[in-house]
Amino acid sequence: MKNSPLIDTSRRNFLLTAASAAGLLVSADLADAQDPRVVLDAAVLNYLLRVEYVQAELYREGLTDFNTAARIRQFDPYGGQATIDTLRGMGEQEAAHVEALRSLVTRLGMNPLPQCTVNFPRFATATELVQTAFALENVGVSAYLGVVALLRIPQVQTGVASIASVQSRHAAYVGLLNGQSPAPQPADTPRSRDEVLALLDPYIGQCSAQ
């Protein structure tokens, strides 16, 4: 028996509709799929966030106390108010690093490390603050150096490298404040995750969503 054109058209429409619907379902599913190849990059960024949280809090919390004339005078051997302003500026840059790293993690489709609680003892002298800054900026440099070979996504590499170079400038500056050479050796040494976390351990607490 020969099918009528009407039946043929209906069948064709049905098949086309079914195929389109199936295609839409499949494509919607595929578009949302994340990729395990970005997990390492996201993990690296979250690791660096831990360092940046501590550094940002160092300048924010540490400099809060240096607000009286007597306290500001403690910075005279280091350059006085101008140095305090420079350190505040570095703190703002560390906060910008936090935002940049969090943004990169989010763009990878992952969750950034939540803000960590960070506690510093009250710095009795400017020297204590400058020495702590020197130690933590160098921890930052060695942490960034340790992740260079792990990153595979070009834009993440660029983002991390651009922050790492500023970390080095910070380390050089606080090195000079501490009477050290800004570049004491021709090549820096990367630190392992355990070494970095051990050095941050006295200051950092829980990292949880607020």
Add this chain to the structure above:
Amino acid sequence: MTTTFVRALHPRRTSAWGRGAAFAALVWLLAPVPASADFLVAPYFAWTRNADTERWLPGGGATADFTTGWLVVGGDIGYAAGFFEPEEDVLDLVASSHVLTVSGHAGIGLPAVSDEQRFLPYFTAGFGWMRQNARDRDGLAEVTRNDPSLNFGGGVNVMILEYLGVRADLRRFSSLRDPFESPDPIVADLERLHFWRLAFGGVVRFGRE
């Protein structure tokens, strides 16, 4: 292009050669072989190549094949541990990762027409499922994908005894699913996941007729 050039020089001879070769191949494929229906089970160790990290990852799995005449039909399950981890993860940032493949396949293989026949090469292609997983140590980044995938490859069964042998297999797996597409092009350079797997193992033959 070479074929066209040769045809231009010797149109009749080339055409006769081609027809002859095609006929020989057809005869070879369709020639009756003594009835043989084997069921092969092949557990294996495997090394899976991740081109991104340039590493061969150890793993293992098993293949089961039914062969009758030239036809090979079967299934395979394979596992590669640490697939998405860098070679020297001194930072130990990725807690675990793997690729798991479950697939069916079909193809051709040299039929075992006698017990003395030791070398049994085969080529198969198939379709299946590719599970990819990676999890970071902080528990903040974990991804599991379940992709449809294609595979093709071949190898050889070397029968040492009538029912026992060894197998080598080289196979390529390709995901059929597009990589993650971020709202902005930060991960635009990713391609569909694909990899080679080299496997060595034993092969046990059942149901020899």
